[in-house]
Amino acid sequence: MKTILIGEYREGKMLDATYELFGFARQLGGETVMFLVGDETVLPAYDGTLYLAEAVQCGEYNPELHKKLLLETVQKENPDNIVFIHSSYGWDLAPRVAAALKVAQVSEIVDIIDGGFEVGCCNAKMRRTVTPATSRAVLTIQTGAFPAVQPGGTPAVIKISSDSDGSLTFVGYEPADKKDVDLAKADIIVSAGRGVGKKDNIAIIQALATALGGELGASRPVVDAGWVPHNQQVGTTGQTVSPKLYIACGISGAIQHVAGMKKADFTLAINKDRDAPIGEFADVLVIADVMQFVPALTAKIAQ
Numbered sequence: 001m002k003t004i005l006i007g008e009y010r011e012g013k014m015l016d017a018t019y020e021l022f023g024f025a026r027q028l029g030g031e032t033v034m035f036l037v038g039d040e041t042v043l044p045a046y047d048g049t050l051y052l053a054e055a056v057q058c059g060e061y062n063p064e065l066h067k068k069l070l071l072e073t074v075q076k077e078n079p080d081n082i083v084f085i086h087s088s089y090g091w092d093l094a095p096r097v098a099a100a101l102k103v104a105q106v107s108e109i110v111d112i113i114d115g116g117f118e119v120g121c122c123n124a125k126m127r128r129t130v131t132p133a134t135s136r137a138v139l140t141i142q143t144g145a146f147p148a149v150q151p152g153g154t155p156a157v158i159k160i161s162s163d164s165d166g167s168l169t170f171v172g173y174e175p176a177d178k179k180d181v182d183l184a185k186a187d188i189i190v191s192a193g194r195g196v197g198k199k200d201n202i203a204i205i206q207a208l209a210t211a212l213g214g215e216l217g218a219s220r221p222v223v224d225a226g227w228v229p230h231n232q233q234v235g236t237t238g239q240t241v242s243p244k245l246y247i248a249c250g251i252s253g254a255i256q257h258v259a260g261m262k263k264a265d266f267t268l269a270i271n272k273d274r275d276a277p278i279g280e281f282a283d284v285l286v287i288a289d290v291m292q293f294v295p296a297l298t299a300k301i302a303q
């Protein structure tokens with residue numbers, strides 16, 4: 001079995017999640033080659049073949065051109081699988097490639113079970129295992145689901161380029177409005193999940209964050225409900241954070257949330273369900289009603 005791994009490069013750096021592709025590939029087994037639109041001076045520590053297109057020529061993101069280059073690589077390598085990170089880059093490019101190749105796509109893979117791919121369903125509340133209906137498949141892996149692995153070594157680079165620029169031009173990135181809160185820089189984050197119950201209760205979580213000199217974060221349902229602004233969402237479609245202390249209040253621990261906070265040095269979770277998945281990631285799980293425990297903790301800190 002042969003797999004092409006699609007690395008990601010952004011603004012002078014390899015994206016950390018690129019190394020999760022190697023973790024996935026190790027679990028999948030077989031041979032790998034890599035495809036990257038990046039920079040020759042910033043290559044992953046990988047001892048296989050790497051097809052490299054220069055981002056300065058092709059644009060860091062240009063779906064039309066990157067698809068063309070990748071399809072040429074697929075033709076040369078004849079892989080069984082083409083694997084992307086489930087990032088804004090991957091979820092845009094992967095279906096274009098799958099459609100062009102007329103092959104199945106399996107998105108947001110979180111595990112490999114008996115040769116099948118485990119993916120979330122019912123808004124990630126449940127999981128199911130699927131196998132592609134075509135022998136070749138395009139896959140995207142959920143960030144945080146597979147371990148980051150550094151294979152080591154130096155890639156054998158095969159340079160690729162295109163003489164056509166396509167009809168799109170990569171202009172650049174526009175940073176998200178950080179407003180007053182910059183979770184990426186916060187040492188302490190206290191995050192509110194759906195378990196806080198209602199918008200009015202956010203003030204109770206904010207009070208703990210303030211008492212600790214930290215910032216308020218939130219899970220996606222809390223942001224979707226409009227209780228907390230989007231720039232404070234933690235997770236795959238929000239911020240990736242690495243505070244010294246992360247307090248998860250009424251958060252179940254879905255993979256999409258955990259992917260954003262698993263780099264915290266210490267995690268305290270408060271949940272009334274002792275079997276909540278967050279317990280697998282937290283250093284301490286307090287089994288309590290968040291609306292009783294958090295005000296008591298805030299009062300204790302204030303003493």
Ligand SMILES: Cc1cc2nc3c(=O)[nH]c(=O)nc-3n(C[C@H](O)[C@H](O)[C@H](O)COP(=O)(O)OP(=O)(O)OC[C@H]3O[C@@H](n4cnc5c(N)ncnc54)[C@H](O)[C@@H]3O)c2cc1C
Pocket residue numbers: 123124125192193194195196218219220221222233234235236237238239249250251252253254255256257260270271272273276288289290291
């Ligand atoms: C493509 C995609 C991207 C996503 N991106 C993100 C993302 O970036 N960030 C993110 O957070 N999610 C994301 N999600 C959603 C994610 O899958 C989960 O649905 C979400 O993280 C769940 O949020 P939650 O833990 O707050 O809510 P729930 O899963 O509903 O959990 C609530 C928890 O609170 C507990 N609880 C209830 N009442 C109390 C109480 N009184 N006291 C204590 N505990 C209580 C419950 O036991 C439960 O564990 C994404 C989903 C998809 C499909």
